[in-house]
Amino acid sequence: MKTLKYQQDAINELTDKAVKLLNLGGARRKIVFEAPTGAGKTVMTCQTLANIVDELRTRGDSRFKECAFIWFAPRKLHLQSYMSHKGAFGETRKLTPVMFDELDQSEGIQPGEILFVNWESVNKEKNIMVRDSESSASLYEITRRTQQELGLPIVAVIDEEHMFWSNTADKTEAVLERISPAVELRISATPKTAHPDERTKVYRQDVIKAEMIKKEVVLNPEIEVSSSEDDTALNERLIKIALEKRNQIAEAYRAEGVSINPLLLIQLPNDKKEAMTVEDEKVAAQVKTYLKHMCDITEENGKLAVWLSNEKSNLAGLEKPDNLAQVLLFKEAIALGWDCPRAAVLLIFRKLQSDRFTIQTVGRILRMPQQKHYPNDLLNVGYVYTDIAKEKIDIVTADAGYILNDTITAHRRANLCNVSLKSVYSERPNIERNYLGTDFRNVLYDTATDFWKLEQGAGLFSIAELAAMRGDEDEYQPLPETDDLTINENRRRVQNSIRLDVKTINIEIPKDVHFQNEVQTLSVERAKFARTAGEIDGVFIAYIDGKGGQFERKGRTDKIASFLTELIADSFGIYETDAKKVVLYHENRPKFDRLLETALEKYARKREVAAAKAAAARVYKEHDWEVPEQRVYYAETNRVAPAENHALLPFIQLNTASNPEKEFVKFLEANSQWIDWWYKNGDNGKANYAIEYHKGQDGEKGLFYVDFVIRMKNGHIYLFDTKSAGSDIFAADKHNALLEYVKENSTAEQPLAGGVILQQGSNWLYSPQHIDNTTDTLNWSCFYPQQA
Template identity: 40%
Template sequence: MIVLRKYQEAAVAALVNDTYSLMKLPGARLKMVLKAPTGAGKTIIMAEYLNQLSEELPDKLDLPKRKVAYIWFAPNQLHLQSYLSLKDYFSELRSIKPIQFEDITDGQLKPNEILFVNWQSVNKESNLYIKENEQGKDLVRFVHNSMLKDIEIICILDEAHYHADGKKAKELLQKIHAKIEIDVSATPLSPGYTGYGHVIRRQDVIEEGMIKKNVVLNPALDHHKQEGRPLNQILMDEALAKRKELAEAYEALGVKINPLLLIQLPNETKTESVLDKEIIDEVKTYLEVKGLTTSNGKLAIWLSNEKTNLDGLEANDGFAEVLLFKQAISLGWDCPRAGVLLIFREIQQEHFGIQTVGRILRMPEQKHYTNPILNNGYVYTNLSRDIVKIVQEDMDYIVQNKAVRKAMYEQLTLNSYFINTRLTRNRLSSKFRKCMYEAAEQKFGLTRNLEDTKGEVIDAYNRKRLAENVIELDVASIEIPIPKDLELVIVEGATQVTQMERFAKTTGELDILFRQFCRNHVGAYAKADSTPVMELALKMLFEDYLLMDEFAAIKVILYPQNQGKFVELIDVALEKHEQLLKQKAAMASKKVETVSWDVPKEKLYNEHYNERPSDNHVMEPFYEYKSASTPERQFVNFLEKNDAYIAWWYKNGDKNKEDFAVTYVDHERITRGFYVDFVIKLKNGLLCLFDTKTLDSDKNFVAKHNALHQYILDNSSNEKPMIGGIIVPKGAGDAQVWKYCRNKISSATDTTGWVSFEPSTEKPQKP
């Protein structure tokens, strides 16, 4: 079973809700958008969206029409890839039936069928899919036949920016005249977009470990460093070396992943030019010298006239180390082990963005690793740095600023701690029934304990308690009103809405209303997963406390005068469930992973950092966060002034597994990671761990200092002496000093007994 990530669940919920909103509106070709960055799993999102619609639509009595068929348009062969993905997804669920053109029966699309269509197959008037013919087998006619049976059509425009904006595509979409058109893309067209749909933030996808944290763009090396070698050879050497480095990093972690280097050739024309052939021959010859050939399986080729060693290429442990290809395979091709991309481009193609490097964005195991080099993608190109222009939207993701650890650094091997803060699925758990029972006992005074009833039969006792709470139980003969349906009526060319009121008389109708009631009251939890849990909890409540069958229980709950009381009961149960989840999360957060930490060999910095001169920062060059706090900036100045006594210093990160952290218990009693600002090595061998703050600036000030103090006590030794703690500035200008406490503290405002940090005279801390 595929488990959706939190951002995927949010996207599905938004799309489903907006679909219902649009289906109530008059007119057609209503626009909706799913903007999802490459690697977010848009196909899975759309699959679950379709699944939820198929489950919920029959119960949506407030919709004018409740039957829907779908058409999925995609460019190149992406439609086939999506067809196979959804066919596999629905192989067990069977709520949606993926089909191709030849699978259409009875001259129409049927409810919950989804037809996959390749844009190139319908962009010509002469094509049989859209050409009117004697057999009546054309797409538009099939669609119109469906509409005559009150079946709404929803068109899904996958990667719409490639073809859906063309003249023929627009004409076809106009003929189909679907109720809703959903633009699914990283760069949606969204013509006439009215605010319906969902946007997935790239950072959410990164935090879930689905894609790389950054893409490192290494433009052509300075010509002064070429040393007479051809630029293409230098680039291949750099790319091959990076692939080898990644392979060694995976091996060191015991992970069976063979990273793939992609070499992309120019794609100026459909047929290979003389220049193309020259580059292909040059690349093949050079790779052969390096022992990478098609004959030994280490080189794969995907060109129009040559396809070699492609079987098993996408597998994480695939044998090929290099793939030579043209741009044509980029759309929809998924090979998560691809980690390095070498692009041979012409000078005029200088714009770089996510679309350019999308093939190396995915994480092979959908998680990040302790070695930071495995969490980035690497791009090499024959464009010089001054020519490269990064698309504005992607400037914080595609980075060119890299700092490298200085050679003089000697390993520290500190214990660092990482807490996985990934949240659990946003759905009601199996514990919700217990929460419902507790809420009912608290709110209504129900019980299952015979001692509480003073000899009275339990179900009779509980019935009295409900009656005291003004809950009507004798509703067996009462008909439950169904929410008013909407019916569209054409009167003199204008659309009017009339209302029809009906009553539920059958078990089936009551089941629909009960599902709707539960679905509408699961709070912020995912409706598809949580509704069945809510239904069961309410039914079992009546069975266990009142010996009442579910048909009678549903009537009691849905009876208009009772509904408000049960909504209040559900709210109490949801609050209890939320507290239960928080307690579970707090316990889970105490499962801390210990890692061995050193200053990273290299680190990447995006546009939010500026290069700043520094002689002693262990990473060269030093990049400072543009929004760094005033104490941080002042402390850097202090360190630079004392460079005569400092071997090196390092500005630590604040959230990643590769950043140094100790653990502390916050004011909510939850164990969290404390990312210490500065790691400093004095020339006398003393290691200093300091976090800069101003007094009383952090509600966890005391807890963090004491946790760091305890860490130093536990880890300091004669071979590795340490001092540190939270450090605060006193005074200003040349008179400014930095104070810290060598003991545990109890106040965030009282600095009595604190000492000044003096790099020239500092000595190890005594226990």
Template identity: 35%
Template sequence: MYILKEFQEKAVDKLLSHTYEALGQPARQVPILLEAPTGSGKTVMMASFLERLTDELPLQPGLHDNVAFIWFAPNTLHIQSFQSLQQLYADTSKLNCIDLSNLSASPVLHPKDLLFVNWSSVDSLKKIWRRENETSTNLETLLEKTRANGTKIILVIDEAHLSAFTGAQAVQVRRLIKAEIEILVTATPATRPQRSVFISRQEVVNEQMIKKGVRLNIGLDPEQQNGENVHVHLLRTAMAKKEELKELYEAELGPNKLNPLLLIQLPSDNASLSAEDKSIRDTLVGLLDMEYGISTSNGRLAVWLSGEKDKDGLEEPNGFQDVLIFKQAIAQGWNCPRAAVLVSYRTVQSPDFGVQTVGRILRMPHQRHYQHDDLNYGYVYTNIESSRINLVPADADFFLPQYAERVKQENMLFDTLASATIINDRPSKGVLSSAFETVFFNLMAQRFGVRQLPDLDLFTPQAAEQIEQQTLLNREAFRQNLWEFDIDEHQIIIPTDIELDPYEVNAIVLETNQVQRFAITVAEFKTMFDRFCYDNITRLNRSKSWKKLRETLLHFAEYYLGLFETDARKFYLYPQNKALLVPLIAQALERFEAWQAARGNEHRRVETKAWEVPELRYYSEVYVHADAVHHALEPFFEYINASDPERQFKDFLAQHANNIDWWYKNGDQGKEHFAVPYTNLQGELALFYVDFIVKFKSGKIGLFDTKTRRSDQEAPNKHNALVAYMEQENATNPARQLIGGVLIREELGGVITFRYCSNRIEDTNDLTGWNFLNPAELA
């Protein structure tokens, strides 16, 4: 027997209402979402929903009440769900829980049957339950006989965010079943259908079913590192926290009632162990054995890896195991409320994976909060750098990129614009070649005004002086652009002693006093730099290109800055420098890709698509939270190296807020941002990303790109292309008026003004005839 919490009752009521509404329509495969955080009791809610549905369907006028259910889940999670619901229905027998082994030859589903299936049983035509056979024991026969009896099917898809809608075979199986309704159950949905039921984490916290939040790197201190690598220091600190929690549990519950479990997550995303995984694992296993007496031989160390699954008894409150080493598998469906501390060596990139994993340490062992508040939090220790650790308030748990959402106001209208993208008919090879080095060197030379160091055969005092002088000039050019050269071994900036509130957007903002620097060994620098190069190949074949990127970066450091391998890696990985380097790599890759594609394809063309201000936009670590008035996305993130005209125009918009509905700071590359096509000075087809899109109270839309006089040789070409674009759009849609162009800042009598031209221009120096932008006059 089970009793639902208040939020669970409300969720079940909404699910039933959506289901009755959907069943009354002729459409099939109608999706209904239950979005609920880990630990909220999704299985119990679904058990209640299915039971009430079978009871109430006969009472709903006009609805078919002859219904059976199929419950799909990934891996072996269906077994866990099967056992749970079988136990929940033990007293009432309202539904008949079965699995494939319970079905006989020529199988059929009867009303109130609930069949549990894992995707891997039916995800290929080669699987037994998909093949034709003499006894007709297959999915096709099951469906055919079930429908012949007049029984309709409702599908329940557990962990629906995984592959139910993206995997080709999963989609094919869903089409084959063609259920009346598909109930999607997940904590992290990829999409939200029209009929959705959402349970917030705060509701679950209020019922004391899960912990209040996450405390990150509590007690992590570089003074205690003592020359050891960060991996070891993280584990030592986490073990100390585990022992501290055990003492608190004993004080509150009594001795030997609960043994908090420490989880260790290895780095790579692959199912198999990488060389890095093995190295870290060997180091940690040795430390656990030698210093803490924890090993697999005495049963205190459990392992959940590919080919190794030693986890019997883990879920028991006072289980003997103290530590579990794992990778991805633990992220799905594992229920171990005593899990309390997570040591994560991952570079977490998947939103679903991050939320699912941290959810394992957020369950409350006794479904209530404890008197000692330290027991009401999960503890995470990680070497992931601060700029990459942020929270998503809705889902909660951990490690997602900082993001902003579109403002939701009834009177806020976001117009659709035609945005351009450039298409190449013939794909490029997508692999970095030696030509990339030239592309990167040229980009850096243009950006910073640096010159390659003299290549002198004779090493004379005069030659050495030339090299030294050019090195100093080049380094100074970088320093003027905020690059740092005075670097020691303390390079990893890690958040320490932070209590994260997963319901406040501001929780993603870290202050200077919330981070500390930790030392990195030479070997770690090499590994980190390799991973950095690998991660930054975003546009091409990553596995075949990252080594060329590494070679290019090391050569640039040597040929322009006089830095050799070890010092070059330190220079590039210094957080301030790394944030500046990432967009430069992206630009160089884009230039190389365009060059490579153009070599074999002269048929570049422009295609347009409908664009509007995005509902959600992610920002990298080179953006920081800043104040803004009427920005279309909240919170507002500003590029750390935003130009003075951009910052001043943002202030100008704030001063004229009464005449503006909203404004949006556009991105400068990528298909997700607004772009206008133009022909550059080299006669090539290119894209122009305006800086600002402004919706005035008058209904007019301004497209502006902030410049200073003669700051961009391409400005006239970009401006004229934008004018042509606006003329065409205004003629096509007379009800909407676009204005704008290149925007030049002027200071007259101590007052900052901005001017733009409605006509085509030849340069940005002579502003004769240019309009003064005055939002009040645009009505």
């Protein structure tokens, strides 16, 4: 391996800063180590740890003579780092890499040992590694023995530091706080730590100068404009162009006399979800079909490798320079810790509304396979192709929240002393469900009739004149007369406001954009491609899918799409794909936006009136509620939050949780010595705890989902709903209903208390009496858990 000045400079700087912080004493002193992908972060960190050991032993003024290390890494990256260190120190034994099951747990981490830990194995309370058992000590107990019994400071390495933030930031902080390392070395190409004690940075230009990575990245090079509508979908054009670039690179390597088979990486659209979506399956099938029939690239002949959650093939030896595979089809799995320097071209498919891809993904094609640049600059550049159709493209970092599982499941704590509370629920009739019914068709038609009746003047310029002024390639041509007089009349009425003779719908994608692989927003020049009929269907559905968000999703998009195309057919005599072109045409779209928004709002108000009538006659059913055995949360709207005394673990909190809720959770956790457990309730459905109440002067019945159920260690149950003063116009109605509920259901075995509760300074106030509002708290009581 080459000896590189920038690496040695970084190693020396990191060593000096780490030893300095160790000598200062204290805990959780942070060093951020920032270096671009391909710079050799693992190699530099490995040597830094070895140097720290040497420095502590040889410096006469060191506070410590020895130390221990923990290396945290997300997913399976800890295994890769473990093997790297095993190889590096196999002979010298200067450092000893160990896995959790190799550690002598009764002794703690020994001097010079590096304990490699998978982050996902410690960031949940139920995980074995953080729980003491008869057969093993927890990580927390091991680190305590290391620090207190052996007297060793711990240096914690947080590899791919950016992955430890977003949805898991609070949990990261909680784990590190319990371990309390002396120094934290946080490594990333895109670090998130805001105010470290020290920072060391390797600059991209130094890594390029050392010929370790490519000089730049080019987005969609040599894209040829296609303005005619043919049978070739954009996806297939991009596959063809990307494969041609791979073949050019292969020929260039042969000309250099180098045995390297360049690899084309093709990423499926939904990289935020590990599981395959319908869209992913469709694109994957299209890619495989094209590669097989047009290029003779298949899994069977070894030229196609697949790395998907439900399918893996031809992955053995994929990283070798002369491996047979020419194309790798993947989603997200390779974006972390995968090193394949022969990867040269990246094709990124994206969902229609997407405008971003990640530094980590682009970084896969930046390494130089022989750690040198070549005379032919074709080999010194990374090539990215994408179907992103935006004027600006964001290049972002991938953190732990970038990859989403659809759900998070929390489980009831073992041996929980449960409660049994009378709860009510309602089986809503269809009229009360917020769904889009078939009667929306009539509302849409009536709204459209009003629109068409408005005979709009030509204004300053006609549609034809505006098209000519813009230099549109297709000349405006009014549609010919039909035998239907109503259709002719409708066409005449809208002739100056809606273009009906739409021949093509274009997509504009970036063209020849040169950039460095850093967090940034690119402003791009774009090339036009005519959409095929199949692509138009997809774009149309994506457009419609963004409408009617106030209604339940099930069936909504299909109904709006069907009714709108029927409307255009009935009104203008334009059918199927041609009707969708009319809607999608860039100057027509604002008019259809307004038409749909108006019709949907009218329909929503119509349903509200009907639902209110039905609600007044609603009958609630009663059942016994207890803390559920498990609860499933949507990952996109919730996150794991720090809490150890919640009835379900891990504690899952809404991303939009109110400040009073979050502050009350902190208050409950701080008083765990008096609280047996607490439970944050949901806000809908039979599975969540609710009581009946009556709203306002009209007395409309409703369900009140009380925020918190709290069981004290003395057996008392408190039912609290957090508010801020004046935040809920029905707060008094809910509070008074809860007081009546408490009065009727409290027993000697299960005494109840509670009400609306709000924070005032360091106190939490609630009223044991009926209230008229939440602003006058003069006679309210304080909730003191130690006295409850």
